[in-house]
Amino acid sequence: MSTTTLTKSPAGPAGPVPAGAPAPDEGRIGLRANLRHIGALTRRNMLQIKKDPESMFDAVLMPIIFTLLFTYVFGGSVGGALGGDRTDYLNYLVPGLMAMMGMNIASAVGSGVNDDFRKGVMDRFRTMPIARSSVLIAKIVVELGRMMVATLILLGMGFALGMEIQTSFLGLLGAIALSAVFGAAIMWIFIVLGLAMRTAQAVQATGMLVLMPLQFGSSIFAPTGTMPGWLRTFTDYNPLSNLADAARGLMMGGPVAHSVWVTLAWAGIITLVMAPLAVSKFRKAT
DSSP: OOOOOOOOOOSOOSSOOOTTSOOTTGGGOOHHHHHHHHHHHHHHHHHHHHHOGGGGHHHHHHHHHHHHHHHHHHHHHHHHHTTSOHHHHHHHHHHHHHHHHHHHHHHHHHHHHHHHHHTTHHHHHHTSSSOHHHHHHHHHHHHHHHHHHHHHHHHHHHHHHTOOOSSOHHHHHHHHHHHHHHHHHHHHHHHHHHHHSSSHHHHHHHHHHHHHHHHHSSSSSSOSTTSOHHHHHHHHHOHHHHHHHHHHHHHHOSOOHHHHHHHHHHHHHHHHHHHHHHHHHHHHOO
16 A cells, blocks of 8 residues: 655645735845846837837827927027027927927826726736836836937937037937936826826826926926016926926037936936835735
């Protein structure tokens, strides 16, 4: 007679992990594994764009439309006020639009996160042994890629219409990098909105309420010297004004230190506050 010894399988939990519960071994995920997860999730998000190329329309068309619209509608009058012509306004406008591109692309992150959540994709991710932050960071990586596409198209339009960089190629790279850093910080705000709102339409509507005052109450489209005092006070503290002024100084010349440090400070504060909040909401959202 023989005796059979049954050994408990280490395969993991017998049933599905409840939504919001910690994934198995999540606390023991190392940096290398975390980076590998971010890479895999980034590839997944890029494949989604490949299957839905219409999702790139905003990144491709927005810089073209805004550059042509503002250059030929306001270029003559504002360029004259700047003491030059339409080309002078173009040199003023394009660095400001770089700041705006980051905000507009960032707003799409919230809608995408909200849509994934409603489809159950995020619940599936939360049952996997991966760091919660890797899901959100992968979203930001892909959106930064879309932002770089929009920025390159914007610069291409600017050069085609006669824009000239008056500093150096390194200054241009610095302006692009600064815009990317600030854009990544803003994306955390929209991720929180995407996790907090019930529908993607609500995320878009709330995003517009945030974007419009920040974009038009800034130095992106016109100098702030003729604005009323209360509005100039707002533009002085508006991070988009500081980003636009910093990009303008890096590309066209002028003082940059104050604007750069203020922009980096805004980016750091936003990330330190909103990134942990986004990860916490991602864990608890239902």
